[in-house]
Amino acid sequence: MRILVVDDNRACARSMGDALRDEGFVVDHVTALEDARDAASVAPYDAILVDRLLPDGDGLDWVREQRRSGNTAPILIITAERDSVDHRVEGLNAGADDYMLKPMSLEELVARVRAVLRRPASTLDLVLRSGNVEFDPTIREVRVAGKALRMPRRETCIFEMLIRRAGKTVTKGVLEEGLYSFEDDVSSNAIEVGIYRLRGHLMGSSATAKVRTVRGIGYVLESEDDAPIEVPEVPKAALLAAQVAIAMSADGGAPTPLISVIAASLDPASQPETQVAVVAAALAVSMTQKAEEEGKAVPTG
The missing domain is CATH 1.10.10.10 (Winged helix-like DNA-binding domain superfamily/Winged helix DNA-binding domain)
Incomplete structure (x- = not known):
């Protein structure tokens, strides 16, 4: 997962980046809000860490800007200067997901990043x-x-x-x-x-x-x-024969047992040639029975 660190303190940013990389995260680092703006516009970050006191402005103003633009990535404020309760409340109300004070434990930083990454899926199974x-x-x-x-x-x-x-x-x-x-x-x-x-x-x-x-x-x-179960395709000849048999049955020309015979012949496990042969034989018997009942001779050629 990809993290953006916005901090002009290079030593601090390097420590945070190394700790996150050790835990499997990909980390980009920029030192100004203008660069952060460019980075966030081209890369899909899973979380963002931003300092408040930056060379070109207050990181909190950038957080508000990102939220107004529709960026829903978790954002953590990381700052050493503005540490009063009012500042923390201001940060959270502005759209930050967490507010941490420097210096902080790197283990705690990683844990907090993981925590905010879990929040969108909090109602789901985490595994x-x-x-x-x-x-x-x-x-x-x-x-x-x-x-x-x-x-x-x-x-x-x-x-x-x-x-x-x-x-x-x-x-x-x-x-x-x-x-x-x-x-x-x-x-x-x-x-x-x-x-x-x-x-x-x-x-x-x-x-x-x-x-x-x-x-x-x-x-x-x-x-x-x-994976979906693949059922062998039934031969077209067998389907046609079944349709004829059903039509004959509707006219009273096919004996009732014929339907079960046809159903058995359409078993996907059987060979296509077997299916056609069984249906054809059943139709022949049916036609013979119908002809005999009507007193007609059945052609033998």
């Missing part, structure tokens, strides 16, 4: 599932049939983005935006390599969740458990 695979965002653990699956950070991040959108196609661009910051040097096939390795981990653990490539678009996480 994400696809087939026999589970992902717990709180501890960033992947489990297959209840057993922990250890994967490198990059493959875990890709899996998180896919399982959060399970059943839906995730474009390559979305994966790149969630995996890399502006400073990262990204190779042209980095996502393909990550997907290849992720598939290897899933297959090696007997996971029923599979990553399918949607050619030219992206990737989708699907579960074998949720």
Whole structure:
């Protein structure tokens, strides 16, 4: 998941960024509101950390601006100067999701970021599932049939983005935006390599969740458990024969047992040739019986 840190104190921002990266987050850092405005307009951030006292303004004014523009990403105010109760109330009322004072425990910072990331899904099950695979965002653990699956950070991040959108196609661009910051040097096939390795981990653990490539678009996480049952197509000849038999039955020409015979012949498990042969034989018997009842001769040639 991708985090934006807006802080002109480079040492503090570096410490926060390192702590978040160690927990699997992707972090971008800018030092001014103008840069934050540009970054938020081009990248889909999952959370934003912003200082109040910045070279070009109060971070709280930018928070209000973001909320007015429709940005719903969780925002945490991180400040060392404005620490009164009134300031904290002002920040929360302006649209911030949390308000922290410097210096803070980096462990607490990470915990608070995780907490605000959980809030949009607070009414849902926090553990994400696809087939026999589970992902717990709180501890960033992947489990297959209840057993922990250890994967490198990059493959875990890709899996998180896919399982959060399970059943839906995730474009390559979305994966790149969630995996890399502006400073990262990204190779042209980095996502393909990550997907290849992720598939290897899933297959090696007997996971029923599979990553399918949607050619030219992206990737989708699907579960074998949720796959629709494919029923073999019934031969057109058998369907036509059944329609004739039903019509004859409506005219009183086909004996009642014929319907059950036809139903049995349409069993998808049987071979198409068998289906056609059974229906044809049943029709022949029916036509013979009808002709005999009406006193007509049945042609033999």
